[in-house]
Amino acid sequence: MSEPLLLVSESDSILELVFNRASKLNAINGEMYDALIAQTERFATEPSLRVMLIRARGKYFSAGVDLNSELGPDPQLASPAAFRQWYREGRGSLHPLLDRFEVIEKPIVVAHHGPCLGGALEMSLSCDFRLAAHSARYGLPETAFGNIPGSGGTSRMARLVGPQWARWFIMANLQMDAAKAERIGLIHDVYPDDEFEARVRDFCLNLAKQPAEAIGAAKLAIELCADLDRAQARNVERIVASGLFFGDEFRSLFAALREKLGKRSPA
Template structure:
């Protein structure tokens, strides 16, 4: 019997829906999964008709992390240098793919409906928005083996949630449910399990209404502001708006808004 593709794609309006599709393997991230994900990501990046990317999964797990049995097609690293290089260019390209997700000037939404651990959580951390169903759970099990998350687990988790919660997940090796993840800032919202997919898609439709130029500029400005001081962050705001406010669409919207206010005040 032919195995189904490890990843499925579908376009609804201007939303590219990408679904992890190895339910019998708890959506472990195989080489095929990451290759297909990479192709979908580049399609999303390069197609101006695609406005939002939604990452979801089929089955009772969102993802159990990297496929530990599938192999990476590379010989096992034997030195510290080889291990570092494997993290950078191996692991089915995870490091490069997750970085590209962060750099693309379009919003990527992750809808986590169930358990999400290890490399699956690193995938989620690389998205712009994370929505969790009430049943979702999150953890980094790497500590059980005496190592750290291999590709952005430490860096992006600390950037998003702060060192306080990074210690809880990585050093404390704790599992967190959806409500705790919301408190941590790990997810943006917790939604009911029932109709979770529909609610996540509705949020994506909401994002498609935003101006794509504003969305791209905001994504860059927010990332820069996280690393810059207050004054430099304000300079980024000024630089971004100097281009956005020359957009004819902005001028039309602001004129329409002023007219609306004027008519309501009469």
């Protein structure tokens, strides 16, 4: 019996999803897409799971969406409006999945080795943390096919690294190695290939130990503040921090800290 194309395991509160289609450069097909959606929902609703890690087997992280699979828009779509509606909610569209990544109040980590292209990079842009091996390489080739990266590759890339580097990937259709991707802020950290899996694991273990409510609230607050002016962003901070202050998690952790310091906990 053949292995599934998305390997799933969990340990130490980490849900690990591994692309397992190396013979097809880990291009995402219908089976992988459906499994990603199912596991993402399980991650969102299972309290024991604190971190989701996405990585891959083989020489590629992923070549993107498999254009020969059943994914993608129905060729019978009759208008731009119908296409946009498919984008929002149709099966095979990355939009619902990637939008879901951004609102789950838990951290999602993606770990790249080898090329990460097209839809796979668009998926990665919606994750909270992007880690890379030195062998990682990034590209958005959609303009070579006469379109733009329409599943967040344009909007999220411009927001994350600025219009200047979005032009590099999208208009010039150029790729970038891991070292440069770290310098421009596309990824958070780069590790030697022979240390990659262990370093990624250590990062996820540390993340899983952080207070769950505070981490979830921080994720949403950061996302909101990034698009607000200073005054609005400060109000978001105040609302989120005050809500956490009266929660059981903060009270318990802060009481323990004050006891350690020999002081009274807040009333």
